[in-house]
Amino acid sequence: MLNLQTHTEHFTNPLYLESGRILEPYDITYETYGVLNDDKDNVIVVTHALTGSHHAAGMYEGDNKPGWWDGLIGPGKAIDTDEYYVISTNVIGSCFGSTGPMSQTKSGEAYRYKFPVVTVKDMVKAQRILFERLGIHRAHAIVGGSMGGMQALQFAIHFPRFAKKTIAMAATYATQPWAIAFNKVAQEAILRDPEFQQGYYDPDVIAESGLSGMAIGRMAGHISFLSHDSMQRKFGREYKRDDGLYELFGKFQVETYLEYNGYNFTKWFDPLSYLYITKAINIYDLGRGFDTLDEALSKIQTQLHLISFSSDMLFVPDEMKKIDSMLKASSRVSKPRPRS
Amino acid sequence: MLNLQTHTEHFTNPLYLESGRILEPYDITYETYGVLNDDKDNVIVVTHALTGSHHAAGMYEGDNKPGWWDGLIGPGKAIDTDEYYVISTNVIGSCFGSTGPMSQTKSGEAYRYKFPVVTVKDMVKAQRILFERLGIHRAHAIVGGSMGGMQALQFAIHFPRFAKKTIAMAATYATQPWAIAFNKVAQEAILRDPEFQQGYYDPDVIAESGLSGMAIGRMAGHISFLSHDSMQRKFGREYKRDDGLYELFGKFQVETYLEYNGYNFTKWFDPLSYLYITKAINIYDLGRGFDTLDEALSKIQTQLHLISFSSDMLFVPDEMKKIDSMLKASSRVSKPRPRS
Numbered sequence: 069m070l071n072l073q074t075h076t077e078h079f080t081n082p083l084y085l086e087s088g089r090i091l092e093p094y095d096i097t098y099e100t101y102g103v104l105n106d107d108k109d110n111v112i113v114v115t116h117a118l119t120g121s122h123h124a125a126g127m128y129e130g131d132n133k134p135g136w137w138d139g140l141i142g143p144g145k146a147i148d149t150d151e152y153y154v155i156s157t158n159v160i161g162s163c164f165g166s167t168g169p170m171s172q173t174k175s176g177e178a179y180r181y182k183f184p185v186v187t188v189k190d191m192v193k194a195q196r197i198l199f200e201r202l203g204i205h206r207a208h209a210i211v212g213g214s215m216g217g218m219q220a221l222q223f224a225i226h227f228p229r230f231a232k233k234t235i236a237m238a239a240t241y242a243t244q245p246w247a248i249a250f251n252k253v254a255q256e257a258i259l260r261d262p263e264f265q266q267g268y269y270d271p272d273v274i275a276e277s278g279l280s281g282m283a284i285g286r287m288a289g290h291i292s293f294l295s296h297d298s299m300q301r302k303f304g305r306e307y308k309r310d311d312g313l314y315e316l317f318g319k320f321q322v323e324t325y326l327e328y329n330g331y332n333f334t335k336w337f338d339p340l341s342y343l344y345i346t347k348a349i350n351i352y353d354l355g356r357g358f359d360t361l362d363e364a365l366s367k368i369q370t371q372l373h374l375i376s377f378s379s380d381m382l383f384v385p386d387e388m389k390k391i392d393s394m395l396k397a398s399s400r401v402s403k404p405r406p407r408s
Numbered sequence: 409m410l411n412l413q414t415h416t417e418h419f420t421n422p423l424y425l426e427s428g429r430i431l432e433p434y435d436i437t438y439e440t441y442g443v444l445n446d447d448k449d450n451v452i453v454v455t456h457a458l459t460g461s462h463h464a465a466g467m468y469e470g471d472n473k474p475g476w477w478d479g480l481i482g483p484g485k486a487i488d489t490d491e492y493y494v495i496s497t498n499v500i501g502s503c504f505g506s507t508g509p510m511s512q513t514k515s516g517e518a519y520r521y522k523f524p525v526v527t528v529k530d531m532v533k534a535q536r537i538l539f540e541r542l543g544i545h546r547a548h549a550i551v552g553g554s555m556g557g558m559q560a561l562q563f564a565i566h567f568p569r570f571a572k573k574t575i576a577m578a579a580t581y582a583t584q585p586w587a588i589a590f591n592k593v594a595q596e597a598i599l600r601d602p603e604f605q606q607g608y609y610d611p612d613v614i615a616e617s618g619l620s621g622m623a624i625g626r627m628a629g630h631i632s633f634l635s636h637d638s639m640q641r642k643f644g645r646e647y648k649r650d651d652g653l654y655e656l657f658g659k660f661q662v663e664t665y666l667e668y669n670g671y672n673f674t675k676w677f678d679p680l681s682y683l684y685i686t687k688a689i690n691i692y693d694l695g696r697g698f699d700t701l702d703e704a705l706s707k708i709q710t711q712l713h714l715i716s717f718s719s720d721m722l723f724v725p726d727e728m729k730k731i732d733s734m735l736k737a738s739s740r741v742s743k744p745r746p747r748s
Contacts, residue, residue, distance in 0.1 A: 088656035201584040245643040245662035246636040248493040252663045253593070253627050256670075260620040262602055280600040287593050288628050296724055303585040305693070313691055314427035314525040314684065322585035322691065323592045330596075343656065350660065351653055353645070384636055 070149050071143050072126035073100050076165055078384040083160070086357075089184035093174075096198045097165025098122045098157035101141055101169050102149035108204050112152045113231065115194070115212030115219035118345050119337055121164035124156040125149075157198060159191040159219070161345050163338035165171055166194075170338055180267050180340060182341060188215065188352045192222040196230070206230055210370075213237035215345070216294055218352050221391075225354060228369040231281065237375040240387035242353035243360055247382045251346040254285025258339045267340060275335060282339050283330035290329050295379040308402065354391075410482050410489050410622035413440050417538055423500075426697075429524035435512075436538045437505025438462045438497035441481055442489035448544050452492045453535070454481065455552030455559035455573065458685055459677055461504035464496040465489075492548060499531040501685050503678035506534075510611055510678055520607050520680060521611055528692045529554065532562040536570070546570055550710075553577035554723065555685070558692050561731075564692060568709040576740070577715040580727035581701055587722045590632040591686040594625025607680060607692045615675060622679050623670035630669050635719045641693035694731075696713060705734050 075098055082092040099122045114124050114137060125141035127134045141147045141154055158166040161183070169183035199205070209395065210231040212220045217239025224234045258264055261281025263274065294302070303322040311318035319327075355361035374392055376385035409706055410646050422432040439462045444450065454477060465481035467474045481487045481494055501523070501570040509523035539545070550560045550571040557579025564574045598604055602619025603614070634642070643662040651658035659667075695701035712730055715727035 098483070110529050181656065185655075185656055194712045211664065232617060235453070242645060244636065245639040245645070245660065246631070246634075248660050249627075249631045249639065249662050251667060253624060256620075256627060256667070257597060260624065261600075262632070280596075284593060284597045284600065284624065286597060287589075288631075291589045291628075294586075296584065299585040299589065305582060305585070314429070314527075316521065316525055316687055320585065320588050322589050326589060326592050327596070329467055353444070 070101050070126050070388045072128075074098075074122070075100065077201060079201075081197075081199065083194055083197070085184055085190045086187045087185055090202050091157070091160065091167065091184060091186070094160060094167035094194070095165065095171070096157055096160070096167075096194060098155055098198065099124060099126075099135075100156075101125055101154040102152050103335045104153040104204075108202075109206050109208070110152050111199075111207040112147055112154045113199075113206050113207050113210040113223075114147070114154060114156045114158065115195075115210065115216035115223075116156065117212075117214035117216050117331070118349060119342075120216070121162065122156045122158040122166075123164070125154070147211065155199070155204075157195050158223075159215075159345070160194045161186045161191070161341060161348060163341040169340035169344055170340070178271075184342060185347055185351075186344065187348050188218045189226060189325070189356075191200050191348070192226060193220050196223075196227055197221075199230075209233040209234070209235060211235040211237075212239075214239060215349055215352075219267070221354055224370045224372060227366050229239055230346055231370050233373065235373040235375065236368040236388075238377055238380050238383050239374075240352075240353065241391050243350055244383075244387065247292070248350045250288050250382070251350055254282070254286040255343055255346060257281040257284040257288075258342060264339055269339070271338065274339065278331055278334035279339055280331075280334070282334045282337070282342060283327075285330075285342070286333040287326040287330040290326055292382050293388060298379055346353050362398055365391065368395070410466050412468075414438075415440065416464070417541060417694070419537065421537075422532055423530070425524055425530045426527045427525055430505065431500065431524060431526070434500060434507035434534070435505065435511070436497055436500070436507075436534060437593075438495055438538065439464060439466075440496075441465055441474075442492050443545075444493040447614075448542075449546050449548070450492050451539075451544050451547040452487055452494045453539075453547050453563075454487070454494060455535075455550065455556035456499065457497065457552070457554035457556050458689060459589045459673070459682075460556065461502065462496045462498040463504070463508075465494070468659070469594050475580055483710060487551065487674040487695040495539070495544075497535050499526075499532045499555075500683070501526045501531070501681060501688060503681040508678070509680035518611075523680070523684060525687055526649050526684065527688050528558045529562050529566060529696075532566060533690070534562075535559075536567055539570075547572070549573040549575060551577075551581075554579060555689055555692075557723075558689070561694055564708045564710045564712060565704050566707075568707050571710050573713065574710040575713040575715065576728075578720050578723050579714075580692075580723045581731050582695065583690055583722055584723075584727065588690045589631070590722070591627050591690055593628040594622070595683055595686060596623040597624040597628075598682060601630075604679055609679070611678065614679065618671055618674035621680055622673075622674045622677070622682060623667075623672075625668040625682070626673040627666040630721050631664055635653040635721050638719055702734055702738055705731065706738055708735070 082090040103326045123135040124137045125135040156162045217236035220236040258281045282395045305320040358364040376388040422430045462476045463473040463475040498504045552560045556575035560576040598621040646661040698704040714728045716728040
């Protein structure tokens with residue numbers, strides 16, 4: 069059975085961040101599926117991408133679509149909830165229950181720009197603290213894609229004994245300028261939107277009317293999620309049936325698609341969270357805190373699976389291949405030589 | 409010698425556009441380099457890209473940089489002004505002297521949205537009319553890249569006897585959704601900027617303070633001009649020296665680059681022209697008006713040179729290869745068979 073449950077844990081101990089700043093107190097909201105066994109070791113952790121949430125599978129009453137990985141998580145599915153206890157947490161900095169820039173500080177105001185910059189490593193550290201509280205000291209696997217894959221890799225380096233298997237998809241060893249550039253367009257579009265009010269917007273107003281700056285940024289994001297060829301296959305040069313070809317605002321189908329996804333997005337995602345999480349993605353770098361990337365990767369003890377997509381424009385396969393070839397090279401070097 | 413000259417020709421006859429609309433009267437501003445021979449046939453036409461102008465070579469007093477193709481055009485250069493008379497016109501719809509959306513209608517007001525949608529074919533038609541007036545009935549070559557390449561190809565199809573050689577670079581047979589999507593982000597960012605005032609902005613104010621919507625759109629454009637790999641080579645993960653890694657607004661070099669190019673652009677380009685010219689690029693399709701693309705290409709008589717760049721993300725080499733293979737296939741078919 070799926071056994072979908074939502075929880076929020078409150079932490080009063082300070083969370084020491086990579087930046088040297090402190091987050092205190094903080095909440096982590098998470099979903100669980102399946103049943104935890106007595107040894108508390110039948111755990112699979114799934115980690116979400118930029119705009120994801122803890123809601124990875126199943127449906128709540130009134131929902132018209134299930135969680136973002138419902139195709140993979142459930143009874144008899146690839147991540148089998150009949151066998152495993154699956155945990156999906158909302159990352160700190162996000163806007164779906166875990167502490168983020170629009171959460172209240174101790175004084176009762178929203179943090180907004182007072183919220184500290186968090187990193188992917190910080191997100192992972194907070195999850196590890198949650199798991200400790202739940203008495204979970206090891207997992208069967210950690211699985212995630214894009215920023216979820218970055219979390220999985222940070223887990224593998226900083227908590228090497230935690231997960232037996234790690235599956236990182238569509239991720240990288242460090243975010244490259246192509247991805248940073250797409251994030252830049254989105255950040256700039258948000259910051260320049262007068263409705264954003266330099267960060268002092270009314271979240272209810274934004275949720276109601278949408279923030280066109282964030283919609284525009286999201287359109288750029290949607291370009292980066294597809295490739296030249298996949299867009300060609302998906303849309304071709306199809307034009308909206310009711311629009312005239314020579315009308316200035318007549319639209320191709322691809323334009324309608326971007327508009328729909330862009331403007332819809334602004335109704336359910338918080339702009340300050342978007343700024344903070346894209347920042348976390350931009351400064352993500354597995355090698356930080358180590359002398360070299362090699363040294364960082366040498367910490368890994370988990371069974372590591374790296375999956376890239378040849379059509380992925382944001383995190384191209386070569387970036388994962390770099391991790392793979394470094395691991396292979398160092399395993400050759402560190403092998404004890406047979407005595408002769 | 410370069411013999412740089414600027415001219416503007418005024419036309420009172422109506423220009424019949426592809427859309428069925430009429431532009432009347434209209435101006436075409438153009439530059440010439442070199443000297444026209446007595447037969448008026450030592451002509452090379454260069455055609456500009458989206459944000460280009462007629463100013464392709466040389467410098468005017470007070471300029472700190474030369475025209476956009478100064479490296480190619482001049483005495484002894486690839487396009488040798490000692491031998492050829494080079495003409496570079498500003499396309500209609502643009503904002504550097506030829507009639508565009510901010511030009512005045514007969515009533516003395518700016519067209520703004522009353523300006524008709526123009527196509528790349530219309531741009532070419534207007535140029536052909538200019539050349540007729542100048543007594544120039546044939547050219548040695550037409551050369552252009554990106555939208556300039558589209559113009560060169562339209563010339564080859566619609567005025568097949570005009571140019572002996574045609575060199576189209578970084579262009580396509582029809583604009584694909586990937587390029588349309590980038591234009592969409594830019595268009596949307598312009599339209600949603602309150603300073604744009606729904607098209608009724610004061611051009612002097614815009615030129616002075618810039619239009620952040622257009623800057624954001626231009627940033628998206630700059631992403632499309634580079635590829636994942638070239639960005640990696642150009643910027644890597646270099647961070648601005650004075651910015652802190654954990655400052656929310658701390659910047660990578662690639663971000664500074666996009667900001668500079670984006671905001672600088674808004675000081676010299678008109679937003680309505682941007683909307684109209686990106687529209688022309690979006691609806692560019694060599695096959696329109698013919699039963700098939702094959703039929704369109706069968707009109708070509710010029711010596712055609714197609715040049716693509718393997719790193720070009722907007723107009724990928726496969727698009728030019730399609731033209732090439734269609735031309736090769738049809739030339740095989742139309743060859744008279746030897747009688748046996």
